[in-house]
Amino acid sequence: MSLPVHATLAGTQSGPATDPALDAWRQLSAKQQPSWQGSPEHARAVAELGTLPPLVFAGEVDVLKSRLAAAARGEAFLLQGGDCAETFEAATADRIQSRVKTILQMAVVLTYGAQMPVIKMGRMAGQFAKPRSSDSETRGDVTLPAFRGDIVNGYEFTPESRVHNPARMVQAYHTSASTLNLIRAFTQGGFADLRLVHSWNQGFMSNPAYHEYEQLAGEIDRAVHFMEACGADFEALKRAEFYASHEALLLDYERALTRTDSRTGTPYDTSGHFLWIGERTRELDGAHVDFLSKVRNPIGVKLGPTTTGQDALDLINKLDPDREPGRLTFITRMGASKIREALPPIVQAVRDSGAQVVWVTDPMHGNTVTSQNGYKTRRFEDVMDEVRGFFDVHRAMGTVPGGLHVEMTGDDVAECLGGADPIREEQFDELYESVCDPRLNHAQSLEMAFLVAEHLAHR
Template sequence: MSTLSEPLAPEGLDAWRRLPVKQQPEWPDADALADVTADLAAQPPLVFAGEADTLRERLAAASRGEAFLLQGGDCAETFSELSADNIRDKIKTILQMAVVLTYGASMPIIKMGRMAGQYAKPRSSGTETRDGVSLPAYRGDIINGFEFSPSSRTPDPRRLLEAYRNSASTLNLIRAFTSGGFADLRLVHEWNRGFLRNPAYAQYEAFAAEIDRAIRFMHAAGADFDGLRTVEFFSSHEGLLLDYERPLTRVDSRTGDAYDCSAHFLWIGERTRELDGAHVDFFSRVRNPIGVKLGPTATGQDAIGLMDSLNPDGEAGRLTFITRMGAPKVRELLPDLIEAVRADGRPVTWVCDPMHGNGFTSSNGYKTRRFSDVIEEVRGFFDVHRELGTVPGGLHVELTGDDVTEVLGGAEHIDDHSLGRRYQTLVDPRLNHQQSLEMAFLVADMLRVS
């Protein structure tokens, strides 16, 4: 059995320090940062090598059309919202969506949370100005506070340790919820039946009735196995803050490979995917499955360069491309990317992020998205893959288990005026519980015909 430790690092693991690195805070006290990162390096890993290897196998199946990824959770986790109820409700939402998608796809759904580490966020500007006062931008609770004051906005390395402790607590609860009766398929389906009692969702009743018949058949046939009662659930976050990711990197004593043990799956954002940058270099040297966000400026050449850097040997499940084009552009821009990757021949897992390309500011000043645009980007993603004969491998969604009002539309018709009722996000708007389940039913229909 292999163990994870921090012996001599594999050659080159710290090469990123000599490269251009974007979206990092300006820490005011280098000695305090060094003390914190040394403390982090001595902490137990949050995840284990074998778990990351299992996820890589699951994502390889998704790249072949034998599984489908559902990745969901907060835009940015916050320390103040760390509670058993919040974690439970996010898991519950993802599990409910997964039941619907499993039936629609007739294949396993890989369940992954944007949880237990999604504390850092890239920003378009390093500063924020209010009433003539400029302060560092809020970069997520792992770096600084949201309150607009000098003390709150000054980056504080002690927050890295708090993020680690909170992530450990979150993972502990995730494992408890998903390994016990809470994740039982029959219970989750009952939750979905409760959702459908709202007349707004009557259009999905026939689909839900099919699932109900399938579950009753399994029960009548005496089916009772672990797959009904427990689920695999993986953690993920954007690997943005390298002063957090590097100290949590461990070496597998059996193979000598490095694993970033802050999460099972890390992704590189649209703003930090430069081929000669620090993020691509660092994540090229760890064995976790890795994702890269590709926006509307991404080219086929960019995609091939990322494959050369992050997965030169073409290992299935190692590299996931998460596309975020925007609903009006996805059918125009996605084909060239897919064609370039297909011509190369090395496998990738294609995943749709329908959230980040569809943001705008509402008439009353809220940063929001339209549910219809989110669904249209997913539909375009499936249409392009169907036309090209390639595999749509998953969905990456910002969501919450709460009854927030942050995204316009859906069957409950959230409008501009409604946004102010329960707009709670500190960064980007999320689908609420009802919108997330409505999305699952709509995507399940797409999966049935893809």
């Protein structure tokens, strides 16, 4: 979906992969799974998913892997962003466009700061499942199953809504297909034109709150005008590669969409280009690690502050035994107060082993707090302090800070506190929209891009 059609469509069969090794996970501990296993409705949904066309293609996945290999070497930078949890209701053209637009805007700023290509990847077209700390939720004297994302059950707090419904997996597939079609249209049809994206950023800079970024914005503006004066091929800059990613949490869904590549006879999970394993499900002998070790997609793993260097090495040996460039990404989510102490021993162990992974920071998940009026939130300054800590550690250790993973939206919501044009708690009642975790809004996301660009310029 992200690349010229002639380069990508060959090679993925439409039927499900049949290698018995792909089902070994069924005998292992599978955390965070719904309660529908064994029901007739579950069997029908899985069977239907197995007959549907792939959402992405093996050729696209291979190109992404080569791009990530460049990021691991310090020759590219990954920008991965999007909703905490996508919803079926919000999969509208306007909402999808605003998220793509924000990522494109951020990428222009980061590209200039890094002076290298930026890999653009959305937490989109599949980010419908969410791990939860409890299987149930209680409000007053009523206890119901926890909301696990639209692919499992509904957000509305009623018995009917909270039932685990396997038919939602099929709806998630079709919603993902629609989202991918729109992303393709936006990124290949002129919406990604560098000059257009630059003009959007100029609109952002018109707010006096962002005056401290005027110098960098001015440098980008002069660079664009210089390119125009030199007769640069802006036709080639009207299109952009854009990849889809999500947490591979719901194993029934991921297995049903795994296909055999006719070029190589190897399995690809065609639900998305890039899949990651969460902090709650990264057990070395667990079902998630086992399943994703068998597919050919590039894989990410979230690493929290309790991770040890040996944990990282064990994950490398399980998920990337052949040390394939671009195969494995470690997404660190430590918390601003912990990253400078927790990250170095992990990086040192991996560096000393000779393995080359893509190091990416997720500065969101380790910095969640509860506001005085009861909302889950994050402070922009904490988020940025974790980003600074990430760059500080890699600079000190001589390793490559390869990317940024953020929960963000293109909308003007109020969910994370602070920023140069600050969001305040009193705005939450009217403008808080997330069904799960708080996201940076459009302006905060762009402000982050300008701040990260400064670090990239000096890494």
